[in-house]
Amino acid sequence: DAKTTQPPSMDCAEGRAANLPCNHSTISGNEYVYWYRQIHSQGPQYIIHGLKNNETNEMASLIITEDRKSSTLILPHATLRDTAVYYCIVRVYMDSNYQLIWGAGTKLIIKP
Amino acid sequence: DAGVTQSPTHLIKTRGQQVTLRCSPKSGHDTVSWYQQALGQGPQFIFQYYEEEERQRGNFPDRFSGHQFPNYSSELNVNALLLGDSALYLCASSPDRVGGYTFGSGTRLTVV
Numbered sequence: 684d685a686k687t688t689q690p691p692s693m694d695c696a697e698g699r700a701a702n703l704p705c706n707h708s709t710i711s712g713n714e715y716v717y718w719y720r721q722i723h724s725q726g727p728q729y730i731i732h733g734l735k736n737n738e739t740n741e742m743a744s745l746i747i748t749e750d751r752k753s754s755t756l757i758l759p760h761a762t763l764r765d766t767a768v769y770y771c772i773v774r775v776y777m778d779s780n781y782q783l784i785w786g787a788g789t790k791l792i793i794k795p
Numbered sequence: 796d797a798g799v800t801q802s803p804t805h806l807i808k809t810r811g812q813q814v815t816l817r818c819s820p821k822s823g824h825d826t827v828s829w830y831q832q833a834l835g836q837g838p839q840f841i842f843q844y845y846e847e848e849e850r851q852r853g854n855f856p857d858r859f860s861g862h863q864f865p866n867y868s869s870e871l872n873v874n875a876l877l878l879g880d881s882a883l884y885l886c887a888s889s890p891d892r893v894g895g896y897t898f899g900s901g902t903r904l905t906v907v
Binding site for chain 1: 836840843850853895901
């Protein structure tokens with residue numbers, strides 16, 4: 684069962700910041716939030732992950748609320764190549780192993 | 796540094812046949828996971844291999860089986876193919892069982 688809820692689609696103007704929300708209200712204290720994106724049925728590409736603190740890398744920033752029930756992925760200056768399906772994922776510990784639980788994703792369309 | 800390599804890229808099989816998909820993990824990665832992604836949906840976890848053993852399994856029937864070789868490469872076998880098995884099959888490797896997943900571009904299986 685998916686542990687995340689995302690809007691099915693979003694638009695963003697090229698050059699603006701894209702903010703993708705994700706709800707994970709049932710997340711446990713030791714479960715990480717991961718973000719991947721998938722461009723046109725290629726393999727998913729890792730973006731960023733975090734547990735409690737906000738995280739930033741060369742691709743994006745991840746803002747996690749203090750209660751950890753939701754998070755936001757921020758693409759600071761969206762380009763047309765950022766058009767993709769973005770997945771918010773919870774990594775759970777199950778049967779002595781880690782597993783990624785995927786939601787349905789958000790289709791982000793960057794418009795010129 | 797090659798990433799995750801999957802073969803073949805596309806495959807068409809007839810209902811009832813058997814299929815074998817192959818995956819070479821990223822250099823330095825010893826854990827391989829397989830996912831099934833139906834059109835328009837997020838990936839669904841099939842199973843994970845580590846040290847040549849199946850460590851965890853998702854909600855898939857026994858028709859789905861796998862193998863991991865000493866060089867960490869892996870195969871996914873599906874017997875008695877059904878039309879519903881048509882999907883993109885993704886392989887992901889990681890340096891351990893914790894995370895850092897890198898995905899391949901997938902094998903598109905069509906069952907007719």
